[in-house]
Amino acid sequence: MPFFGPPNIDKLKKxxxxxxxxxxxxxxxxxxxxxxAASALGEIGDALAVEPLIAALRDEWEVCHAAATALGEIGNARAVEPLIATLxxxxxxxxxxxxxxxxxIGDVRAVEPLIAALxxxxxxxxxxxxxxxxxIGDALAVEPLIxxxxxxxxxxxxxxxxxxxxxxxxxxxxWALGEIGDTRVVDLLIAALRDExxxxxxxxxxxxxxxGDPRAMDPLIAVSGGEGEDVRVAAAKxxxxxxxxxxxxxxxxxxxxxDSSMRVxxxxxLGEIGDARAVGPLIAALxxxxxxxxxxxxxxxxxIGDARAVxxxxxxxxxxxxxxxxxxxALGEIGGAPAVEPLIAALADEDGDVRMSAAWGLGxxxxxxxxxxxxxxxxxxRNEDRLVRxxxxSALGEIGxxxxxxxxxxxxxxxxxxxxxxxxxxxxYIDFIVLRxxxx
Numbered sequence: 241m242p243f244f245g246p247p248n249i250d251k252l253k254k255x256x257x258x259x260x261x262x263x264x265x266x267x268x269x270x271x272x273x274x275x276x277a278a279s280a281l282g283e284i285g286d287a288l289a290v291e292p293l294i295a296a297l298r299d300e301w302e303v304c305h306a307a308a309t310a311l312g313e314i315g316n317a318r319a320v321e322p323l324i325a326t327l328x329x330x331x332x333x334x335x336x337x338x339x340x341x342x343x344x345i346g347d348v349r350a351v352e353p354l355i356a357a358l359x360x361x362x363x364x365x366x367x368x369x370x371x372x373x374x375x376i377g378d379a380l381a382v383e384p385l386i387x388x389x390x391x392x393x394x395x396x397x398x399x400x401x402x403x404x405x406x407x408x409x410x411x412x413x414x415w416a417l418g419e420i421g422d423t424r425v426v427d428l429l430i431a432a433l434r435d436e437x438x439x440x441x442x443x444x445x446x447x448x449x450x451x452g453d454p455r456a457m458d459p460l461i462a463v464s465g466g467e468g469e470d471v472r473v474a475a476a477k478x479x480x481x482x483x484x485x486x487x488x489x490x491x492x493x494x495x496x497x498x499d500s501s502m503r504v505x506x507x508x509x510l511g512e513i514g515d516a517r518a519v520g521p522l523i524a525a526l527x528x529x530x531x532x533x534x535x536x537x538x539x540x541x542x543x544i545g546d547a548r549a550v551x552x553x554x555x556x557x558x559x560x561x562x563x564x565x566x567x568x569x570a571l572g573e574i575g576g577a578p579a580v581e582p583l584i585a586a587l588a589d590e591d592g593d594v595r596m597s598a599a600w601g602l603g604x605x606x607x608x609x610x611x612x613x614x615x616x617x618x619x620x621x622r623n624e625d626r627l628v629r630x631x632x633x634s635a636l637g638e639i640g641x642x643x644x645x646x647x648x649x650x651x652x653x654x655x656x657x658x659x660x661x662x663x664x665x666x667x668x669y670i671d672f673i674v675l676r677x678x679x680x
Contacts (some may be wrong), residue, residue, distance in 0.1 A: 246273055253280040262292045265307075274299060275306045282310025290314060294322045304330060305337050312341025320347045327353055332362040339365060343372025351376055354368025355384045363405030367412045374416025382422045389413040391429065411443045418447025426451060430459045433475075438467075442474045449478035457482050458502065461494060464512075465504030465536060475505075476512030488515045495521050500530040506535060511540025519544060523552045526567075534559060535566045550574055554582040564594050572601020580607045586612050587632075592625040599628065603635025611639060618651045 247267060252260040261284075264277035278296055281289040289310070296307035308326060311319040320342065326336040339357055342350040351370065357369035370388060373381040389410050414432060417425045429451070432444035441463060448456040457479060464475035479486050491513075494506040507525055510518040518540070526538035537557055541549040549570065556567040568586050571579040579601065586598035599617060602610035618632040633651060656667060 242350050246270055249273060249276040249280055252277075253283065256284055258286055258288055258422035258466050261440065262289060265292050269304055271300050273305045278303060278306035278310050280513050282313040283308070285314050287314060287316050288315045290318050293645070294319055297322055297326050298430050301331050301334050305660045306333050308334060308337040308341045312337075313342035315345050317345060317347050320345060320349050324350060327357060332365060335360065335362070337366045337426060338530055339368040339372050342456075343368070346376050348376060348378050351378045351380050355381055357387055358384055362659050363409060367405070367408050370409065370412040370416045374412075374419035379420060382417065382424060385413045385417050385420075386425065386428060389432075397534050407437065407439065411439055414443040414447050418443075418450040421451050423451060423453050426453045430456055433459050433463045438471055441466075441468075441471050445471065445474035445478045449474070449481040452481050457490065458494075460492065461505035461509060462499075462501050463505065464508045465474070465532070466499060470655065472508050473512060476509040479509045480513060488513060488517050492518060492521045495525055500528075500533060503528065503530065503533045504536050507540050511543040513538070514544050516544060516546055519546045519548055523549055526552050526556050531560050531563060534563045538563060538566035538570045540653055542566070542573035546572050546574055546614040547574060547578070548641045550576065550578045554579075557582060559585060561591050561594070564591065565597060568597040569603060572597060575605045577607065580605060580609055580615065584610055584613045587617050592628050595625075596628045596631045597632040599635045603631075603638030608639065611636065614639075615651060619654050 242334070246269070247260065247264040249261070249264060252264065258281070261277045261281050263282075265274050274296065278293060281293060293307045293310050293314075297304050297311075299307065304326065308323060311323060323338045323341050323345075327335055327342065330338060330654070335357070339354060353370045354372050354376075358373075360366050360368055360369070370385060373385060391409075393575045414429065416428070426448070429444045429448050433441055433448075435441055435444070445460060445463070448460060460475045460478050461480065464472050464479070466472075479491065483490050488510070491506045491510050494502050495510075497503055497506075503525065507522060508524060522537045522541050522544070526534050526541075528534050528537065534556065538553060541553060553567045553574075555572050557564055559567070564586070568589075569581065571583055583598045583601050583605070587595055587600070589595050591641075595617065599614060602614060614632045614636050618629050618636065620629065623647060636651075652667060652671070
């Protein structure tokens with residue numbers, strides 16, 4: 241029975257009217273109706289729609305795109321061969337969707353066509369084909385994916401879009417190799433841990449985590465002490481997977497290595513893992529001859545949050561600047577009454593970052609003994625480091641006792657009468673802190 245006027249796709253979808261939506265796929269007068277009908281059938285996910293959606297792959301590209309997406313969402317293997325044909329003959333957008341749908345379905349018949357698509361001139365098609373091969377997980381794709389990763393880097397004439405596409409292809413190839421899990425790629429992934437691009441290092445660490453080969457343990461520890469929290473987290477997770485239940489013991493043993501980068505990495509991963517067994521060895525590492533090891537050990541102790549570390553961290557406040565910064569931040573993370581007086585003393589440190597971290601920690605702990613020292617820091621308008629003073633004001637609000645209200649008003653009055661334009665800007669911030677406290 242023909243439609244009298246355009247079918248109401250929303251109504252048909254709400255009623256789960258498969259017959260009506262399938263008929264709407266043939267509504268010749270409006271391609272947008274056919275497109276929306278295909279999308280609705282994909283959302284419903286009934287296998288009865290597979291053959292009509294396969295037929296819709298021969299429609300205009302917008303309808304074909306929606307039909308391919310729907311077939312991927314339904315996941316029926318009957319769609320594999322038609323989607324392969326679409327991958328080979330469609331426009332770029334449709335090829336991308338066909339590759340995605342084949343990855344969702346996960347049938348090995350798609351492996352060779354997807355490998356061929358790795359050489360497509362459109363980056364989006366290549367990236368999606370690599371993703372789909374990772375989803376399917378067939379070892380036949382390993383060598384082609386290695387070739388994608390190791391392919392020539394772009395030159396200086398590359399546009400920004402081309403460079404981004406190349407980066408996306410390499411990262412997706414690494415991800416796919418991790419999903420496939422073939423140990424032939426372990427050495428390649430270990431080398432990728434040293435890539436100049438942080439995203440590549442994260443992708444390599446995550447792939448090694450999935451493969452779980454013990455050869456990756458030391459390289460992962462070494463890279464985990466470098467820059468970038470995302471790299472540290474990915475490396476820490478990977479070490480846990482690669483090292484198994486004995487990972488913490490292996491990391492503790494590596495705190496005694498001669499190579500300082502290994503000690504830094506081990507301390508970093510132990511902090512990310514957060515196992516209390518590491519507290520004693522990390523306390524010992526606070527006395528390491530390498531300042532970076534001391535700094536990361538202090539950071540790791542703060543992450544673990546064990547009160548046994550308070551006294552050693554207080555002792556570390558007499559060390560170099562970067563160690564003091566990490567120790568003060570760790571004391572704030574651990575908290576508790578024993579940390580209050582050392583943090584108050586650190587408010588007078590010569591380094592602004594140490595003072596700021598001390599103020600932050602005192603606010604986090606919330607002990608009223610810190611109110612007067614924080615007020616003095618906030619009132620020190622001669623101190624040009626406004627961020628330190630803002631942190632002290634914020635800490636007073638975090639303490640949130642009635643004892644802090646009057647001091648905050650005193651601080652506000654001092655800024656109001658400073659007659660310095662940049663200090664008058666602080667008034668709104670103080671008002672915000674006071675209001676936030678009063679609304680608690």
